[in-house]
Amino acid sequence: MKLYGSITSPFVRRVRYLCHELGQSFELVDSLTDAGQSAMREKNPIWKEPCAEIDGLVIWDSHTIIDYLTEKYADSPNGLRKPTGVEKWRERNLVSAADGCVESAINVFYLKKDGVAVGDVAYLVKQRARVESILTWLKSQLEGNFFTPEAKIGLSELTLYCILDWLRFREMYPVGDDPVLSAYMQFHSSQPGLVATRLPEK
Ligand SMILES: N[C@@H](CCC(=O)N[C@@H](CS)C(=O)NCC(=O)O)C(=O)O
Incomplete structure (x- = not known):
């Protein structure tokens, strides 16, 4: 591939x-x-x-x-958690929310990089507020360090980890100052697939 x-x-x-x-x-x-x-x-x-x-x-x-x-790889036991029924739709909502969070942050990141004064543009102020709103909601959905009682990484946990690490790396959100989010990062950071794909040192 x-x-x-x-x-x-x-x-x-x-x-x-x-x-x-x-x-x-x-x-x-x-x-x-x-x-x-x-x-x-x-x-x-x-x-x-x-x-x-x-x-x-x-x-x-x-x-x-x-x-x-x-x-x-449908027969592999190594993929992501495969939710069914109502859990499948909840999982989709979690992933859409996390995607929406990082898309807004990426939008702000690139415009800031291009010299736009973010605080002067109402849409960008909204984009920043959306990041906060989504993270607050995602935190409310966590049951410990997973979104479900099954302690297996699904697309929602994976996406949350990837977006938090990006927000931290690009200094677009103070992830380290949030006890729930930093505990989540800490908990998953030794997972082999996340170690293998870690972001470069700055
Ligand atoms: N929904 C897409 C989003 C992909 C996306 O937004 N990628 C960003 C990079 S993180 C990109 O390529 N942006 C380039 C651009 O907007 O010009 C996916 O899940 O693959």
Whole structure:
């Protein structure tokens, strides 16, 4: 498999994590380089990472790639928790919320990087407030360090970890100052798939 993306992206990281868990090898085409970015753009009209080339297919969006891998390795005991019934829909809500949180933070991050004074733009103030609102809700949904009584990492736990680590790395939210969030990070940080996909030192 060829994976177009960067190691800092929280969306790419959840795909890297799942590959690690399932034993799916991949070659990372670094989209932060000019060559990697143009290679990705040739394949993916959305120009967003991750994008994967696997088994003769080109697939973009981490959700679609994760669904593909989950189906491909349906018999593996090593994938993500597979919620059913009502839990499946709750899991989807948790993941959409966490995605929404990091998308808003990424939006603020890039505009700040481009020199926009975030506090002067009402939409960006709302984006920052949305990050806070979502994190507050996600915390309210935790049962210890998981979202369910089953202590197995699902897409929701994985996504929360990846977004928190990105928020910390990019200094977009003081994750370390929040006792619940820092305990969550601490608890999961030694999980082999998260160690294998850890973000670079600054
Ligand atoms: N829903 C997509 C989101 C992907 C996404 O937003 N990727 C960001 C990087 S973290 C990106 O490539 N942004 C480039 C841009 O917006 O131009 C997924 O889950 O893969």
